[in-house]
Amino acid sequence: MSAPAASAPGVPLPPPVTGPLPRGCTFAESDWRILANFWYxxxxxxxxxxxxxxxxxxxxxxxxxxxxxxxxxxxxxxxxxxxxxxxxxxxxxxxxxxxxxxxxxxxxxxxxxxxxxxxxxxxxxxxxxxxxxxxxxxxxxCLAAEPAGTFPELPEWDDPAYQQALPDPLDIACSAGRQLEGFMDVAHFAFLHANTFGDPNNPYVPNYPVERAPHGLHIEYRSTVGNYLRQDGTEAPPEEGVLRVFDCFLPFATRLKVHLPDGAHLVILDCASPVSARQTRLFAPLLRNYDTDQPLEPFIDYNVTIFNEDRAIVQAQYPEDLPIDLLEEVHIRADRTSIAYRQELGRLGLGEAYTT
Ligand code: FES
Ligand SMILES: [Fe+2]
CATH class of the missing domain: 2.102.10.10 (Rieske [2Fe-2S] iron-sulphur domain)
Known part of the structure; x- marks a missing residue:
């Protein structure tokens, strides 16, 4: 299949961070020296x-x-x-x-x-x-004196129309790349999330564009899969579908804005903080501009349930490293985001031995 179109210059390439590696470093040295440039x-x-x-x-x-x-x-x-x-x-x-x-x-x-x-x-x-x-x-x-990349943006955090929620961090035994790619994967909703927002009878993934952006990637995905059973009991997916806008801030953060009916927005900043090559601590600020008079606990619990559904899978995937070489795994049209993500990590200089 063809690669996603390059429509804007990507994240500038940072210089390798010098100095000693941490004791017991689990990353390939060249990867660590690149990853150490960014905010987490x-x-x-x-x-x-x-x-x-x-x-x-x-x-x-x-x-x-x-x-x-x-x-x-x-x-x-x-x-x-x-x-x-x-x-x-x-x-x-x-x-x-x-x-x-x-x-x-x-x-x-x-x-x-x-x-x-x-x-x-x-x-x-x-x-x-x-x-x-x-x-x-x-x-x-950031472990570098002069951080590189775009600091992840979440403008809704300061918007009084939105209610803020901050779940406790979730520890996941996987590489940060696997977690973040899974967050941007749109083909698994009908299967892995059948008990939450996915619809087992609706696995179809319409085509969608993926754009390179100065911060990483910008993806607009419209489908008929809803996201949230609203407090009034009405299911979200309308005829025209639900738009999910993903902005990936390389290497390991993605903001997802879900455009629900009636101007309702759900926003999630998925930050896969790389504790080690095979251990990730997920931080995920959540925002909503609907049901703002309702208690936060069910909203947090619902989203944590979804994160745990994903957690079970990404902990089981192997190789644990996210393969940067596109020939290592099979890709389908629905994987346009994953393909572009792996290409961008490769462009940053992360190698075939992504982890050791
Ligand atoms: S003061 Fe002696 S180890 Fe810290
Ligand atoms: Fe998921």
Whole structure:
């Protein structure tokens, strides 16, 4: 089959990130040095409060902590004796190591060694810190000093017409690429999601366009598969179908906006955060501009049920790596998005040995 048309330049190619790889890195080195260029969420904002929090991204162990005006992300390693700082505590705005009490300020600089309180502290006693952003209820970081790519966009988050929901992160034993591709796959609704929004009698996938965009991919898919049993009990799919607009922010985030009848919109930002080559932490802010007077729990539960239906499949797929070489798996017309996604990951430089 023919490849999707290239209609806009893609994500600029980032330079390989230099420096040592994380200990026990599960990625091929060349892949890690590319993936480390991008922003990924590593925690919910609401979970980073008055104590340090551990996280892991691309096999790098991280610690997050918040002071009155700063949120810091650093490698989770005390410079003294290799103790995770996430085991420590926050005192008067400093992160205090659990072992010998070294204190680190919000810049990661060691500011006190309790065993020698009057000794000068060398400036190089400073943690390796990383850029941090908070957006859509999530804490994001990047392991490169200068992040590349387009930061995933979710304008509805700040739109008062929309109700926000933030499920707890979902841990999935799969590569981030497999999860994200599955989120954009439109041919599985009738089978995997037959108990939620899919219709077992409606497996047909109409043709649809896939466009390259500066952030990655833009896909507009119209079908007669609905998405949500609304609170009033009416099924969603109308005669003219339901439009799903996917915007993929390479490498591992996709915003889906589902255009339901009567101007109702469901928006999901699927962020497959690569913990390691075969472990993904899914963060998925949800928004809706309908049923906004209804409680959030059923809305969250319904979408988490769908994510768990997908989870069972992506955990079982093999090879665990998303094959970048298009010859490795068979493709059908409905897979236009997957084909373009794999091509774009390949264009970023991710190799045949996507993971090790
Ligand atoms: S290991 Fe952290 S202060 Fe000694
Ligand atoms: Fe799915």
């Amino acid at each position: 969420p590593v925690a919910l904002s609401r979970d980073v409060t008055d104590q340090p929090v551990a996280a892991k991204l691309l096999d790098q162990r991280l610690v997050l902590w918040r002071t009155s005006d700063t949120l810091t992300c650093a490698n989770d390693l005390c410079l003294h004796r290799g103790v995770p700082l996430s085991m420590g505590s926050l005192e008067n705005g400093d992160l205090v190591c659990a072992y010998h009490g070294f204190r680190y300020d919000a810049c990661g600089q060691c500011v006190k060694i309790p065993a020698h309180p009057s000794a000068a502290i060398p400036p190089k006693l400073r943690l390796t810190t990383h850029p941090v952003r908070e957006a859509y209820g999530l804490v994001w970081t």
